[in-house]
Amino acid sequence: MNDTMRIAILGGTGFAGRNVRDTFEAAGMTVGVFSRTAGCDLLDLPTAWTKLDGFRPNYIVNCAALVGSVNYVTDFAADVVDVNMRINLNVYKIAQQMREVIVVNPIANCAYPGVMDIYEEPGFWDGPIHPSVLSYGSTRRMMWVLSKCYFEQYGVRSVNLIVPNMYGPYDSTNPNKTHALNALIIKFIRAVKHNLPEVEVWGTGKPIREWLYVKDFAAIARRVIEAREDSLEPVNIAQNRGYSVTELVDTIRQQVGYTGKITYNSRYQDGSPKKVMDDHYFRQRFPDFKFTELTTGILQTIKYYRDIL
Numbered sequence: 001m002n003d004t005m006r007i008a009i010l011g012g013t014g015f016a017g018r019n020v021r022d023t024f025e026a027a028g029m030t031v032g033v034f035s036r037t038a039g040c041d042l043l044d045l046p047t048a049w050t051k052l053d054g055f056r057p058n059y060i061v062n063c064a065a066l067v068g069s070v071n072y073v074t075d076f077a078a079d080v081v082d083v084n085m086r087i088n089l090n091v092y093k094i095a096q097q098m099r100e101v102i103v104v105n106p107i108a109n110c111a112y113p114g115v116m117d118i119y120e121e122p123g124f125w126d127g128p129i130h131p132s133v134l135s136y137g138s139t140r141r142m143m144w145v146l147s148k149c150y151f152e153q154y155g156v157r158s159v160n161l162i163v164p165n166m167y168g169p170y171d172s173t174n175p176n177k178t179h180a181l182n183a184l185i186i187k188f189i190r191a192v193k194h195n196l197p198e199v200e201v202w203g204t205g206k207p208i209r210e211w212l213y214v215k216d217f218a219a220i221a222r223r224v225i226e227a228r229e230d231s232l233e234p235v236n237i238a239q240n241r242g243y244s245v246t247e248l249v250d251t252i253r254q255q256v257g258y259t260g261k262i263t264y265n266s267r268y269q270d271g272s273p274k275k276v277m278d279d280h281y282f283r284q285r286f287p288d289f290k291f292t293e294l295t296t297g298i299l300q301t302i303k304y305y306r307d308i309l
């Protein structure tokens with residue numbers, strides 16, 4: 001049935017979007033990529049509408065965003081709010097006019113209340129976003145608000161997937177943009193390549209975080225579309241399994257074969273000691289989904305960055 005599916009991937013040139021594109025194309029879906037470098041600026045509503053309408057998608061996977069490191073979303077807080085809000089407002093105006101299209105939103109888990117250690121869907125609104133990600137996290141919360149309001153007034157359907165930090169191929173290598181685990185992998189590959197005697201890791205190494213291999217996100221998005229899902233209720237893409245930075249560093253060190261010294265610089269803040277995602281609803285909705293083991297995902301990621309660095 002995939003030959004009838006037409007999927008518009010907004011931000012299909014970015015980290016998540018390129019992986020979604022590969023997975024969908026391999027599954028025989030007809031895919032269109034919409035981003036500025038692909039000739040479609042979502043801030044320009046008339047042009048974006050014409051381009052998307054011309055493609056006639058059944059689904060829109062909304063991976064377009066202005067995103068960066070914690071420093072970036074603080075230093076450019078106003079731009080981050082402005083651009084992301086306008087992208088998402090335009091996405092929903094376009095979806096409203098298309099009527100039958102379904103929007104799939106990957107909602108970054110920084111939209112959860114900053115004080116939560118275990119992110120549980122029913123607590124999504126139970127507290128403010130962490131101040132360090134106020135600009136970006138607020139626009140992720142608004143994705144859910146938009147999906148709900150456009151459904152109530154216009155019947156626009158959406159699927160909201162709450163996504164933890166991802167790692168894997170196709171991430172930017174710009175230090176302001178690279179996601180944390182990929183940045184660590186890149187650091188160790190470079191240390192081996194340049195024979196560096198020491199690698200400094202920021203923080204104490206103790207904080208525990210959950211990590212999702214980006215191709216697992218793409219596989220879940222594919223399932224959602226193949227099952228013709230349109231449930232607004234946000235669901236965590238969750239394993240309920242966290243890893244400390246030290247565990248990540250150990251795995252990467254072994255896999256890249258780095259034998260130099262590793263130091264942890266505790267002058268850099270750790271943030272919250274633990275952040276993982278509750279998987280209760282995920283297991284109900286995707287009972288047989290098997291996540292990629294962290295060691296396998298890291299190995300694949302190392303192979304990718306070794307080739308491009």
Ligand SMILES: NC(=O)c1ccc[n+]([C@@H]2O[C@H](COP(=O)([O-])OP(=O)(O)OC[C@H]3O[C@@H](n4cnc5c(N)ncnc54)[C@H](OP(=O)(O)O)[C@@H]3O)[C@@H](O)[C@H]2O)c1
Nearest residue numbers: 011013014015016035036037041042064065108163165166
């Ligand atoms: N990466 C993660 O760990 C993670 C975790 C949870 C959720 N997510 C979510 O996944 C989505 C994508 O994140 P990402 O990490 O893939 O970001 P990314 O690598 O920075 O990609 C962003 C994409 O958006 C496009 N874009 C930016 N401004 C645009 C505009 N005005 N018009 C059209 N396209 C525009 C960019 O392409 P051009 O430059 O060509 O325009 C790029 O393709 C975000 O919603 C993010 O919150 C990501």
